[in-house]
Amino acid sequence: MAEYDAFADQYDKTFELVPLRTYVEAHSILKLLGEVTGEAWLDLACGTGAYTRELRRRGAGRALGIDLSPEMIRVAQLAEEERLTGAEYQVADVGDLGGIGRFDGALGVYLLHYSTSMEHLEDMCVNISRSLRPGGRFVTYQLNPDLSLVPDYYLKYGADFQIPVDGPLEDGQAFTFRISVPGLQSPHFTVYYWSRTAIEQALTAAGFSRIRWVMPELSPEGHDHPDPQWWRDHLDRPFAVLLEAEKD
Numbered sequence: 001m002a003e004y005d006a007f008a009d010q011y012d013k014t015f016e017l018v019p020l021r022t023y024v025e026a027h028s029i030l031k032l033l034g035e036v037t038g039e040a041w042l043d044l045a046c047g048t049g050a051y052t053r054e055l056r057r058r059g060a061g062r063a064l065g066i067d068l069s070p071e072m073i074r075v076a077q078l079a080e081e082e083r084l085t086g087a088e089y090q091v092a093d094v095g096d097l098g099g100i101g102r103f104d105g106a107l108g109v110y111l112l113h114y115s116t117s118m119e120h121l122e123d124m125c126v127n128i129s130r131s132l133r134p135g136g137r138f139v140t141y142q143l144n145p146d147l148s149l150v151p152d153y154y155l156k157y158g159a160d161f162q163i164p165v166d167g168p169l170e171d172g173q174a175f176t177f178r179i180s181v182p183g184l185q186s187p188h189f190t191v192y193y194w195s196r197t198a199i200e201q202a203l204t205a206a207g208f209s210r211i212r213w214v215m216p217e218l219s220p221e222g223h224d225h226p227d228p229q230w231w232r233d234h235l236d237r238p239f240a241v242l243l244e245a246e247k248d
Helices: 002-010 013-017 019-033 052-058 069-083 118-130 196-205 220-225 232-236
Strands: 040-044 062-067 090-092 103-109 132-143 159-162 173-182 189-192 207-213 240-247
Touching: 002 069, 002 090, 013 019, 019 052, 019 132, 019 220, 019 232, 040 052, 052 132, 052 220, 062 069, 103 159, 103 196, 118 132, 118 196, 159 196, 196 207
Parallel strands: 040 062, 040 103, 062 090, 103 132
Antiparallel strands: 132 240, 159 173, 173 189, 207 240
């Protein structure tokens, strides 16, 4: 995660400079999360903690952010010190969480597609399950198993994918992407493709059921874009989709 360490101080700019993050990603995630008042939530792969703090602002009794990048956690803690919300942060690998207690819910924004193997994916799902009480929810914003392979398809939305094939992707196949918008360009990050079948199998084996996939939506504010067709390509074939599962 050296790339994320290097990008930590700039990461929060993505919410300012990449409209997709606010008008599609955040809107869709928070809508699916719904009511969290009084609940204890994990925010896995929390980055600089934007959603961890938002969980607290929305009434969560506890919000613990977990990330593998020490620099991301450092920036998250600085943000918390500037404006206290009660959010907590910890450096840890979701594939090796250990005993962190039981929570009512776990959020994972850009999480499962960092699983480097099927075993790693299964370990992530098992650790998430172990951290939830029975009936607890796992909500994730995940690389779309049906993402477009057309070159530069998502570039106007700020996502530059470098996929070395033009045919079907295979489970575990690695490729890179970077955030690229005027005023901000990230390092290339490596992600791994996982099909719906692979993800559902890993979740089911970990004790999850009632698994459902949810397409992201455009917020009312996003409809104010000068070009009414601007969002169409992404909404037709988003590069990330939502998934919700419940622990048995």
